[in-house]
Ligand SMILES: Cc1cc2nc3c(=O)[nH]c(=O)nc-3n(C[C@H](O)[C@H](O)[C@H](O)COP(=O)(O)OP(=O)(O)OC[C@H]3O[C@@H](n4cnc5c(N)ncnc54)[C@H](O)[C@@H]3O)c2cc1C
């Protein structure tokens with residue numbers, strides 16, 4: 001490997017750690033990694049973005065692309081779901097709305113962002129009560145969500161089922177194009193001076209003195225690089241990378257299902273979700289209807305664990321359950337053809353909250369993974385980059401406190417190094 | 418064969434062509450309960466595609482070399498122990514340790530079928546050749562033209578031009594000419610000298626398969642007699658026309674020659690059907706030189722997944738006699754796995770089929786060599802033609818994206834190439850070739866699109882648990 005001339009990074013640290021090849025190593029070329037690399041490189045630092053396949057290979061290229069800022073159904077299912085954690089997540093959502101509104105302009109690339117509003121609908125009286133409680137909480141948290149009744153729902157979206165009794169409407173919701181987002185950010189990061197190493201896998205990571213040393217493998221080619229700080233944003237693979245550095249990162253793979261119809265003329269400007277059932281529906285710019293909402297698929301297994309190299313197997317009950325829910329919400333879906341069902345794996349924590357921040361037991365090592373990191377991904381990337389750059393650090397720390405890996409110190413306290 | 422409404426069998430066979438029939442006959446003979454599922458209403462596969470019963474077809478596929486296949490078809494149709502599930506597409510295959518399940522889609526909706534053993538004998542399809550103008554109405558695969566003739570007695574817009582590398586177009590052109598269709602020209606991409614060299618390389622094989630070559634020779638004579646020119650060294654440059662095909666442009670860019678025509682049959686080879694094998698996660702390999710994904714198998718035609726078997730052109734395009742031999746071998750292998758015959762018996766009975774398969778393989782290799790489409794495909798890869806017709810993605814848009822990534826699934830995500838209604842059947846082979854070339858990699862090391870459910874687009878109303886209101 002060529003030694004790269006070291007450059008000055010005084011603005012983020014005053015220590016004497018300056019013998020690294022690069023300032024930052026970002027591991028994982030999903031939305032979070034590519035966007036982080038873009039922020040870091042834009043600050044004038046030397047950044048490598050290392051991706052085992054190509055940008056968008058993981059969840060970032062497989063997801064539904066929903067920009068959902070209302071409190072998620074999965075949080076409502078939990079008793080304290082709209083408590084302190086909900087509050088903090090809502091704060092991040094508010095920031096994410098601002099971030100998404102300006103993202104295409106900032107990076108100078110099309111991301112297929114459509115923010116024309118989202119409806120979370122209810123079929124039963126009990127669900128309507130849930131909507132009302134939720135909207136009240138959201139308004140208190142500064143999210144512009146209103147409850148509309150059946151007639152208003154029909155006026156806004158006549159293609160929704162007349163059985164829908166009410167909906168929460170939020171004008172900021174929408175969707176962006178998951179197909180192109182990670183490659184677009186990776187491209188922007190490169191224009192800002194980051195180096196993209198694709199088809200390159202991080203094979204080991206350890207702290208040596210004040211620096212991190214990583215072994216990078218591209219086929220037969222192997223190189224070692226030292227970095228002052230490292231960001232793990234490898235999605236479901238993040239626990240493997242943390243383990244290379246001797247740390248626990250309790251993130252679990254959640255295999256999900258998505259469905260796409262053949263193209264049809266544009267008629268649906270909104271994101272549609274359901275307050276009591278797993279559902280998301282949107283129409284892409286190309287015209288396909290995307291139908292998802294968190295229905296499970298089945299992970300393949302190896303002798304010793306789960307096999308991430310294979311697409312999870314489709315579960316027939318998820319397929320029909322998801323489509324049934326979609327048709328009950330929007331009957332016109334029944335008239336369309338299913339073109340493709342696919343499966344993808346996202347990363348979740350036991351408490352359903354994302355992980356973003358620095359590991360207290362290994363300073364210089366950061367992580368950003370888990371949670372709805374499409375909607376919140378650009379915001380995680382911006383805030384973690386701020387932390388790494390020691391730029392408005394207190395503010396970033398406060399905003400990400402709910403997601404901090406400090407909550408795993410109870411586990412990492414046992415890890416000797 | 419009988420119509421049947423059971424949902425559980427010993428063996429489910431996808432495809433009622435020469436391979437599927439042969440397997441079903443072996444299995445029925447030893448008492449296995451098997452069903453054959455096909456999209457076509459009647460058995461026959463591609464080569465013996467039958468017209469509807471109500472059509473009185475004269476001289477329907479009367480070539481000599483088809484005699485054994487026609488005979489097998491008659492026996493198959495008269496074998497009452499075989500359930501025939503026609504007019505149904507298999508859209509899903511889920512292997513499971515306790516047996517495999519198939520999802521079929523037909524006029525009366527969806528059906529789930531299960532069996533301990535599944536044989537995929539789904540055949541092949543015309544390799545789409547994206548010459549500029551190939552999306553005009555009237556441009557189609559030569560096999561599709563033949564299908565229209567065999568199944569419906571229809572001749573496409575006249576006069577007809579055939580262009581390609583594969584000698585099968587001689588037979589198809591002669592069939593159409595005999596049926597009264599006017600053929601303007603049959604144009605081989607490669608020169609007679611290059612084709613001759615291939616024949617010399619396989620000289621012994623060519624002599625041994627004199628009768629099959631004779632068939633091609635006879636077709637050529639018939640065409641000559643009908644005044645149809647058969648030309649060599651005529652690379653197709655472009656298909657012209659405003660809203661339908663009106664001409665085919667041949668020759669080098671500096672002196673193009675146009676043959677006026679009403680339709681054009683493109684014949685650059687065939688690709689194995691691989692949607693179900695890939696969806697079910699069976700190991701596949703790139704077939705060279707013709708292209709496409711052939712499913713890997715062991716000596717009994719069992720795939721990499723236990724209880725899922727493959728035969729015929731699903732394993733590589735090699736012609737009907739091999740398809741039939743493979744079907745018989747698979748049938749015997751499954752019969753032994755079911756314990757209906759001993760392994761020894763299976764081995765003994767499979768021996769002659771292995772022998773004839775081996776001999777025919779040499780001929781198939783010669784044909785492959787003669788018909789190699791690489792040069793013709795390289796030419797369109799370097800052009801500005803549309804390669805993904807569903808999503809209208811051009812070769813130049815793909816080339817541009819290949820500058821940043823050569824991962825086929827990433828190029829698909831970025832450009833939408835392969836995301837349309839045909840589910841990638843048209844463009845994947847081109848994209849793989851272009852991507853391999855851009856990276857300087859061998860085709861055999863490439864990965865294709867991830868196989869997904871459903872293997873054919875399917876109505877959502879059909880898929881639902883409850884009927885729609
Ligand atoms: C089906 C589905 C639907 C979803 N829908 C939504 C939605 O509508 N809205 C929403 O907000 N979120 C949604 N999500 C979640 C969202 O997709 C993810 O949270 C987000 O994409 C995560 O991005 P990431 O960059 O953290 O991870 P990823 O996109 O998974 O990126 C991680 C990258 O790391 C690379 N990598 C792994 N190991 C290594 C290594 N050793 N060396 C180098 N590189 C490595 C991988 O190849 C991968 O590209 C959905 C997820 C799925 C699966």
Ligand SMILES: Cc1cc2nc3c(=O)[nH]c(=O)nc-3n(C[C@H](O)[C@H](O)[C@H](O)COP(=O)(O)OP(=O)(O)OC[C@H]3O[C@@H](n4cnc5c(N)ncnc54)[C@H](O)[C@@H]3O)c2cc1C
Pocket residue numbers: 431432433434435436437454455456457461462463464465505506507508538539540541542543559560561563564588687690693728729730731735736737738740872
């Ligand atoms: C259009 C066409 C025309 C051809 N014409 C000739 C010719 O004239 N002479 C010649 O020597 N060779 C011809 N061939 C080559 C010929 O296909 C083979 O030599 C031979 O028929 C292969 O036998 P098989 O049993 O492997 O497959 P096939 O005969 O192709 O049989 C496969 C069957 O499977 C069915 N099938 C496939 N997928 C599904 C699914 N998902 N669900 C339900 N059913 C399915 C198809 O409808 C088909 O009937 C032609 C090929 C094509 C594609």
